[in-house]
Amino acid sequence: MQTPEQPVLRDIVLVGGGHSHVGVLKRFAMKPVPGVRLTLIARDTHTPYSGMLPGYVAGHYSYDEVHIDLRRLAEFAGARFFHDEAVGIDRDSQRVLCRNRPPVAYDLLSINIGSAPRLADVEGADQHALPVKPIRDFNARWLALLERVRQHRGPMSIAVVGAGAGGVELMLALQYRLRNELRAQGKDPRQLQFHLFDAESTLLPTHNRRVRQRMADVLDDRQIQCHFGDPVVRVSASQLHTAGGSSQAVDETLWVTQAGGPAWLASTGLALNNDGFIRTRDTLQTESDDRIFAAGDIADMTHYPREKAGVFAVRQGMPLARNLARAALGEPLRPFRPQARWLALISTGDQYAIASRGNVSLAGRWVWRWKDRIDRTFMARFNDLPAMAEESGAADTRAAASEEDAAQAISAVAMRCGGCGAKVGSTVLSRALDRIRPVDRDDVLVGLHSPDDAAIVAVPPGKASVQTIDFFRAFVDDPYVFGRIAANHSLGDIFAMGADAQTATAVATVPSGVESKVEELVYQMMSGAVDVLNAAGCALVGGHTGEGRELALGFAVNGLVDPAQALRKDGLRPGDALILTKPLGTGTLFAAYPRLKTRGRWIDNALEQMQLSNQRGARCLIEHGAHACTDVTGFGLLGHLVEMTRPSGVDVTLDLSALPLLDGAEETLAEGILSSLQPANVRLRRALRNQQAMAAHPRYPILFDPQTAGGLLAGVPADQAEACVEALRERGYPQAAIIGTVTESGDDLAPVGLVASA
Template identity: 40%
Template sequence: MHSAPLPATKDVVLIGGGHAHALLLLKWGMRPLPGARLTVINPGPTAPYSGMLPGFVAGHYQRDDLDIDLVKLARFAGARVILGAADGLNPLAKLVHVQGRPPIAYDLASIDVGITSEMPDLPGFGDHGVPAKPLGAFAQSWEQFRQGSGAANIAVIGGGVAGAELVLAMAHALSQRGRLGQATLIDSGPVLGQASPEVAKRLRRAFTELRVSVVENTAVKRVAPDAVHLADGRIVLSDFTTGAAGARPHGWVAGCGLEMHQGFVTVGETLQSSDPDVFAVGDCAHLGFSPRPKAGVYAVRQAPILYHNLRARLTQDPLRSYKPQKDYLKLISMGAKEALGDRFGLQFSGPLVWSWKDRIDQNFMEQFRQLPKMEQPKLPPEHTHDLPAILGEKPMCGGCGAKAGRGALRAALTSLAPIQRRDVTTLPGDDAALIQTGGVQQVISTDHLRASVLDPVMMARIAAVHALGDIWAMGAQPQVATANLILPRLSPALQERSLSEIMAAAGAVFQAAGADIVGGHTSIGDELSIGFTVTGLCLSPPVTLSGAQPGDVLILTKPIGSGVIMAAEMSGDARGNWVAAALKQMCQPQGEASRILSGAHAMTDVTGFGLAGHLLGICEASDLAGSIDLSELPLMQGALSLSAGGIRSSLFEENRALAPYLPRGPEADLLFDPQTAGGLLAAVNPAEADGLLDQLRTAGYDAARIGGFTAGAAGLSLS
């Protein structure tokens, strides 16, 4: 008997990708809770690990070494990832607000957004300073500055241990490149005033060795582009000014209606806030029962308690208490590959301490770099002999990678009876149909996608742009749409949440395109599928596949590679920033591109059959030979690397069979990669090509001239 997936009944939303949440995702992936739907919200696809930041600043680590890939981690945990910064929480309505998307409903929520070093009250800092936290933005700014040339002056505002560690790392990095001019550590009170006398002594010795000047007991008046102006009238030269002056909570957290302590969420021993359905961990939390300084070690130790207590709230089991340690090992980087250790009043320093710290940090990160591979469900002992070959060795792709092949589709369509209605115009190979209605030309098309990402909002945007592709490819103006949705098994409450998110997200895409959603149909199945039937109006003769002419130039409006990237995302082989960039490309509407290319001789959208398959459709309909210049082919970030590594979408082999005579190779194979919500492929007059490309690029499209047409038998060649 077929075993259907168990329905989800509760939403657990993790706000922020801090250390505790990253560890929770790792644990959840190893032991998920049936019935719980997990979501993680973070501004970007990665979360930097603070323990390795000084080493990166000093030049001992690469930028990528710092990052926990939340996209990979979320896929491993079976969680949807929402790339956006939370800017509000409503505990009464149980909603999390993220700019640019519908609110996210939750049954349980946890906050782990860290702290910020922004100084909104310090004149000039917002324009000319770089906060040390959040770490991701700081790391990017420092990397760009460090790669520059010429002598450079730096200043760090905030003379605690974190500021000392930071200025030493910055001074070392610039010294190694022969660029260090002046390095200054500034504090309104005594520098290292909270550190033990022995720790302060050793750090001051390091300041002397790296020529770091100390300005203490002096306030900063304002920050200028190339200097820091002090309250006593002195000026500190600085081309790169950063702030590490204590921990500040994110502004939106203080306004969410929970009990606070100086802007931080007050939590009890179970890590619950004043609302028992909202937890908080890491630096954004205040341990009301046992206050502690802000340190990553507490977040790491809180992760197992948070993991247990979230599950316990969902299963109605007893919760556990978090017992913070009284002291912890402090390992302080000192610029070069040396570190200072401090615990229980004992200090130890040198290269061996750095090696020890490095090993601890690398071991922490390694658990996120080497995630266990997801295994295919085992087949029953008895099955048809060819079932393993049909299933393959990897999960079936979503999006256009899950579609039937062109050969199967053509075979099915040839058995249809001839068109009998006189108001329907048969078009050569186009996906849309042309209908005459009251003297108006109307096109109609339908398309739906098996979900390739777990976020219904992202999937709805992609599906809407994808369904509109056929309308835009014919030069028509979108008119109305009906929705066709298959929801996975969910509780009634989660069904309502998902439908609201999907319709709000898709409705915004259609509204922006000038169309309206006027109805639809829903059903329940094993997994999410989103589709739309769309109509459009042709105010001029439609652009079809059959009008290309010898000498025409081929223009493509979007890079290709979404098939291999999303296949790699499902298997855990794609980097999160590659996935984020691909999703952004797939969500880009093609309405303005369609308007710019309205005078094209022939046009199609590049979707399931890949660039080669859809170009072959133009060649066959226009009876021309087409050529592609691989050197001009725009590729999505990471696509070539994944293709070279052997990653292929489920539909690749069937697409490849459309033109078996073309050479193979990582780049050539991407011509057969099924695209989801791909770009427009247009045959245009060569005299107009450069002007059209300029217009497309000005409008924000990564458009390229990739080939052309010649007289000859329908087929493809590479140049």
């Protein structure tokens, strides 16, 4: 994550990762505006480029070639990436309502979420048709359809409803790919029959006559049966029914028509057109609210209505970015006028394409190669990202804040106090904490519900108090997710000892800034933390928040345990199996992340694992007779294993091939990208009996990789190990694995031996 050099004065929130917003991110990466922070809220980390989607379906491109990595692009742009879905807007409080997190505050908001299918308008379509839009959902549906075709025996009929350019391209790509799949399996491709439906009587009605004729010839040559001028009014499991009374037997139906805006927009009070799209002025501001912008398919430019085509969304990216920057700086906005004519390159699935612009029509394989070159060049702008210079963006002196903003910035950073004067203001803190609700516990006698100088907590008879503390700086730009991970990490030691969490006291540092921004940051971070603490039954009872250059958070956590049943590190026994509940690799992945050397889905997966509580895992290990346990964190797997073997008086044999790894960790290790803590952890290699022989193994470096909110490492009786792993996987730890065995202590001073079983 990137730490801004000056306080945040304006928050621009981008909802959706469409073609316009990727342009905004790239523009702000090249020309950032001091004091302005971008936040992208997107349900999907990888957003597809619609122009290459038919080529992906046809098999000409890989998944990554047709998707823009939004998390990586946001990191490049210095923007925060919130992996969530917007479900509403509270315009009065200027907040975006999200599905799985607290509302996100904005000063300016831009919406670029594409369109959604209106399947409910046609009886049975929502149950039996496969919608192509929103495009972000299409990949999973397409892969499922591909697998069904591969497994199908006998004749099969596939229909596409919608004969615009997108529907025609999809139909031809589907036919090309699916028939090739059957040929590869030694089946007759003629078993597949294809039908194209549209309510319009004319194919490609927005294109010129020669384009329509060329495409009609292609469809005829490919033996695709066309049903035009008779709208589909009902869809059943095996048939399409039209308004004219005809029906057609089909096995699969894809829907490429009747798209509109998502239902939640209706509750925002924004002016919408009849299809539910947001009405915008020439500045791309909404007609209803100067603080909200819209672009791409979701926008309907009142003075310049255009068909829904990716070319317009792409062209809106730069003017949208400029007007967002101007609005943030209080400057007059500039109108945007979309082109009246545009180039459309319509592919036919078999590396052949038809060009259409006004009255011009061209066709051939050379047109497909032209389209391919244009598409790849476009994608390279967003996926082939250069390393940013240290002073990137400083040259944009035009973006100096207004006098009022500059004065506000100076007052926010000048003469910051030390000592107790560095505390975050009590008003800011109390407002933020008033919005969260820690769990209530009867054994908390004095806590946040009745604040005092310290908390008072009762320890029940027969229980002992377990105490631990953890603290670290933020490594991800989403404060809510960071708060969740910080709390989860701090609870790890409690669960590793077989204890139940009781109370937590927070310690945080927050960068100085404008009060409203600091309050929102504290609220987001502590909301995430309290969600995790509450789920664990752990009451937040107090804490301390001070100013610092970087965002950081930690917790002193108290737990309760029956002393006779506590799990300790020194209980390993010869014959035990070593079990690890979660995969390794957070150190190398988050060293690679700011260098733009990861894929967004790798980071998504890592963050998901880091938010996975060890509570259920600990209970499962106890149920299967675990003799010893610890959580794997900063010292890495080897460091924590040494902490177990030496006091237990045993040796272990560790199987490198059995170690579970996070997606992408092997790739970043292979590039030599290591955590800054790795060199200190490597000093423990003297604990390895055969480290010289095994040092060349590709997984060797993972032994020293520091983990954040890592899994549990436990010694379990061998006869319980397989059942324990199976139970762990059923309880939400899919990569839990047996990684080694415990043996009697030998003569060698090094307690850990390495093998590679595969």
